[in-house]
């Protein structure tokens with residue numbers, strides 16, 4: 112069943128019109144830039160309503176199986192809907208962990224009961240999902256996770272804590288990596304993976320204040336929290352493989368995500384506009400040769416990343432290292448975003464010192480805040496340095512450091 | 514941006530790429546590259562003949578003139594694997610000369626020269642002058658008209674493959690305007706040419722004196738369009754540099770996975786591993802810009818200029834970084850003539866400095882994108 116170009120174009124026009132008519136306007140309060148930054152009830156309610164609306168209109172999970180609440184359509188249609196959301200810069204889908212990581216994982220390897228229970232409610236944002244991978248003492252070294260899950264009959268009892276849990280304060284479920292066995296040969300073999308409820312006795316998310324001064328993630332404490340063995344996904348002791356599979360969804364190395372965007376886009380063009388208004392020695396900064404050189408570099412990189420995505424679809428042009436573009440995408444995009452925001456701050460002259468909340472802050476301080484927030488991308492989901500290890504080892508074939 | 518972000522890679526290109534990868538790999542292994550450094554010309558005549566027989570010199574020449582009627586995008590596709598193997602040949606200069614004649618020549622000039630160039634006649638470009646300015650319209654060489662003759666004067670530099678060339682395309686100022694004239698070797702005096710010592714030892718580069726050269730007016734191209742010629746050169750150099758970057762990354766990775774220090778393969782150290790990833794990321798971006806430029810170059814001049822300048826700038830910076838680190842990461846071996854890193858570094862410097870480096874192109878991009 113091949114969709115014609117005409118059908119695609121009609122669909123694009125339909126989504127485009129729907130978004131124009133239905134996208135929420137300015138809510139009158141500060142919206143977060145990504146799902147990792149949702150910090151107030153007001154923000155959360157607003158974003159959850161928006162996701163439900165998009166789902167009900169039929170523009171989310173279009174390519175997920177219809178029997179579990181998806182659209183049962185071709186992926187090409189979802190790609191168009193997502194691209195339109197990016198183009199119109201509408202708010203992101205707040206249930207990103209459910210839509211893009213837990214959801215595809217459950218569809219890929221979950222039991223029938225799990226698919227029935229979770230998929231539709233992920234799409235409609237009735238269930239919000241969070242991710243319990245990192246721990247206070249084990250972040251990049253994820254395989255060393257120590258949160259204990261001890262089997263008691265057909266239940267597991269959880270003790271320990273997870274940290275940096277995005278959406279932890281709102282989540283209904285958590286994808287949880289926990290240690291079920293401490294006597295294994297390697298640290299990886301003792302891990303198991305759970306789809307665990309958050310709103311039960313013994314699970315206690317405690318908000319953490321971020322460098323921006325806002326709330327965003329939590330430390331999530333587990334004190335004798337009891338979950339059913341049916342929460343297991345994959346084998347008991349096979350959690351590491353499931354976690355690795357999750358990361359391929361998270362880093363968009365594997366497809367199957369529900370669609371929609373996880374964060375607001377920033378474009379180098381916005382910084383070009385900023386440079387028209389900022390002053391250097393009495394003249395617009397955009398006339399300064401060094402500023403011009405930087406702006407062009409940002410535009411080039413931005414286009415280079417978009418072109419990488421086009422080229423990645425042409426097998427003959429990626430044959431030597433097929434995974435290269437896919438595996439370096441996160442690293443490239445997040446570092447670019449951080450540097451772009453940083454540059455936008457420095458463009459503002461003395462006003463660069465103002466921050467969100469100050470009446471005179473340039474663009475309401477969005478660049479200062481954007482710069483801080485950009486570290487969520489370069490640290491969260493595996494740091495830039497870890498990404499470089501991965502690309503160096505898996506793509507270039509360089510040896511691991513032991 | 515998204516509407517612009519497209520790459521079209523045709524079946525013809527895919528075939529060309531595959532053949533050129535095999536051909537360049539076979540014909541230009543590293544010992545052949547090294548042997549060629551000492552040779553008279555940049556390529557052995559038999560090998561040049563093979564390239565002509567493959568039809569590669571006529572790729573961007575219309576069928577009516579003996580070519581295959583494709584475009585420069587297809588030429589870029591074969592130049593890339595050649596660059597990877599440090600192949601040296603007059604293919605770029607001959608292709609560019611054909612383009613200049615095709616776009617700016619009169620019917621007589623086209624039918625006289627294009628079939629010959631497609632069949633293997635070597636053409637050299639004499640566009641650069643002693644001042645070293647990348648602005649090809651900054652000309653001190655001149656032509657003065659005398660009846661139906663043109664008297665040339667001045668000197669050109671970096672005329673590559675002059676020793677093999679049966680045709681020279683020379684830019685001169687005539688009555689205040691830049692022009693291109695066609696000159697044959699027999700038009701030059703005995704001492705007109707002398708070999709230059711250049712950083713990329715695989716190139717055969719010459720200085721050319723025009724003093725005393727007199728040609729018939731028929732050899733003036735009706736239109737010069739040095740701007741397009743410059744952009745076409747940038748596209749092909751970008752391709753050569755992308756190939757070179759891929760080549761030097763592989764050479765370095767080989768060393769990093771075989772050399773041991775402190776009981777480890779040195780590639781395990783992040784001080785080496787992470788810059789190698791930076792080099793790879795630079796290459797991926799350069800190749801994407803390249804194939805985008807190859808796609809739009811012949812489709813749309815304005816958009817083509819932005820794409821080509823980005824491709825040249827990105828490839829120049831990527832190749833410079835990868836080849837510079839290649840020397841460092843080989844330790845003292847990298848400091849030797851024997852280590853292949855220097856071959857790539859020299860090639861990178863040549864390609865970067867011909868037709869504008871990254872900063873130069875970004876400056877022009879700023880005018881196109883910001884003003």
Ligand SMILES: Cc1cc2nc3c(=O)[nH]c(=O)nc-3n(C[C@H](O)[C@H](O)[C@H](O)COP(=O)(O)OP(=O)(O)OC[C@H]3O[C@@H](n4cnc5c(N)ncnc54)[C@H](O)[C@@H]3O)c2cc1C
Nearest residue numbers: 242243244245250251275276277487490491492493494496
């Ligand atoms: C905004 C945000 C949201 C997050 N959301 C979640 C979430 O929802 N769920 C979740 O589980 N986690 C989440 N994280 C946690 C994130 O996955 C970890 O922060 C990350 O994996 C790094 O772990 P760490 O913070 O313990 O740093 P560490 O691992 O302690 O690293 C410290 C520094 O050392 C470097 N480093 C560490 N190991 C190496 C190495 N082998 N080679 C080179 N350099 C190395 C790192 O790059 C870093 O610069 C979030 C993080 C952020 C910032």
